[in-house]
Ligand SMILES: Nc1ncnc2c1ncn2[C@@H]1O[C@H](COP(=O)(O)OP(=O)(O)O)[C@@H](O)[C@H]1O
């Protein structure tokens with residue numbers, strides 16, 4: 001065991017002591033297309049500790065995005081409970097869920113999903129428009145977030161004027177601007193070259209270590225998974241033939 | 242209005258489509274702004290007509306004259322205060338195309354019969370009433386031709402020749418009258434009956450119609466009936482109506498025209514709704530991915546609905562105000578140059594109120610379907626569309 005490995009082991013033990021942040025309790029999800037039923041999650045349980053950084057890996061189509069959507073309150077499970085930071089989100093109303101995810105979750109997608117008509121600044125500002133925040137404070141927060149991702153000088157650029165890596169960093173700034181504690185990243189480097197991917201993962205790592213963000217990263221890439229403290233393997237339930 | 246910057250940014254995204262949409266909105270409201278004043282001018286003529294005045298016309302045809310001796314017999318009836326008579330002169334000044342509204346009547350009771358006019362100079366009035374070959378001229382008309390009291394004015398009549406066969410009648414300007422109301426038009430000429438009747442070659446001792454001022458407007462119908470009964474079975478039977486009713490019946494012919502304008506406006510707005518609804522729908526479809534992202538970021542359905550509705554209203558109001566403003570300028574120019582009826586044209590607050598109503602209505606209608614589609618949309622499917 002090297003010193004480095006020891007350190008990681010100590011950190012891991014440390015995290016085990018922290019309270020659970022995301023609790024997934026026997027969650028099932030089946031998509032229905034007409035008569036066809038596609039079971040994706042079958043009584044899946046999982047715990048993510050506060051301040052953890054977890055890589056979610058598994059074959060394509062095994063339900064990683066589905067699980068992420070359930071944790072983030074974008075979709076609802078058929079059965080089972082999900083609790084995030086003491087809020088049982090599976091019990092919230094539709095409107096309550098929408099409001100909750102706007103305040104507590106930052107989403108980062110493979111294809112960035114920025115609004116093409118808006119500048120980087122306006123894209124990052126978007127989630128703040130839902131709250132009664134004075135214009136000056138909104139500005140300060142957006143500038144802060146863009147600063148953090150190193151894009152303060154690109155604030156007025158539109159997505160099409162930015163590289164993929166830069167767009168993803170704008171998306172990260174957008175996820176940070178509401179000060180959400182949970183960041184859900186769905187293949188955040190899937191569309192990026194190696195250098196940009198490294199930069200994004202370093203950024204996420206920094207957010208986890210310096211700001212205590214709890215992060216779940218869906219990925220295919222073993223190099224990306226290395227940035228996480230641990231890796232969860234997802235398998236697809238057997239389809240009843 | 243926190244979302245305003247969002248809406249404006251989106252507007253700048255599809256510039257060409259926005260230009261087409263705005264263009265059609267501008268044209269529709271331009272038409273509305275031109276047509277509303279025209280429709281109102283027709284109605285205003287009815288407003289001028291007086292419920293206290295009966296019109297006695299020839300029953301056989303309103304173009305046929307009546308004997309002047311009916312006057313005294315009508316005057317004896319109950320509820321009748323004053324009887325006057327009028328005859329169209331058919332005047333043109335200088336050229337045949339320059340028609341002037343000219344009417345023949347008795348100067349003695351003209352100011353009483355026609356309350357819409359006002360003689361501010363009492364001396365001039367009595368001079369006019371004393372000189373049988375002098376005319377009273379409306380202020381607008383006098384100003385237009387630079388006529389002053391004492392000027393000699395040759396008027397060509399398309400209906401009546403003088404006894405020597407000459408259709409040109411030369412009158413002295415005896416008085417100039419103003420309108421009693423501020424916005425009345427004073428572009429007509431009033432000719433004394435006695436002189437006209439003595440000088441004309443045909444139609445002696447007849448008049449175009451009688452106007453009867455009554456004491457009690459509520460008994461207008463009974464009085465009208467009494468007048469018609471008086472001349473029943475005579476060679477010239479009468480048909481009596483209130484002026485208001487007469488004006489309305491005259492306007493029924495105009496009514497067809499109004500229906501036409503109304504139908505045109507409905508078609509124009511229907512087209513406008515189709516064009517803008519289609520453009521809106523397209524632009525919303527393109528943004529289903531955007532809306533899905535916004536929903537994930539915490540935007541509620543009603544936020545999305547509000548954005549779509551605001552977009553639609555903003556389009557209607559910016560296009561509508563531009564269109565109606567252009568119409569307002571056009572109407573101003575037309576009314577300044579035109580005569581008679583068209584000079585009454587004006588785009589006033591009532592038209593703007595109707596316009597604003599149409600902007601809101603079309604804005605809401607156009608936003609409805611896209612808003613429903615966007616609200617129904619599943620977030621995950623919407624996100625998939627951006628991939
Ligand atoms: N909205 C949906 N409707 C029907 N089937 C879906 C839907 N979303 C995902 N699926 C199916 O569910 C399975 C898991 O999808 P997903 O969670 O996207 O997998 P992953 O992200 O691991 O590739 C796939 O077989 C996919 O086809």
Ligand SMILES: [Mg+2]
Nearest residue numbers: 064065066186
């Ligand atoms: Mg996926």
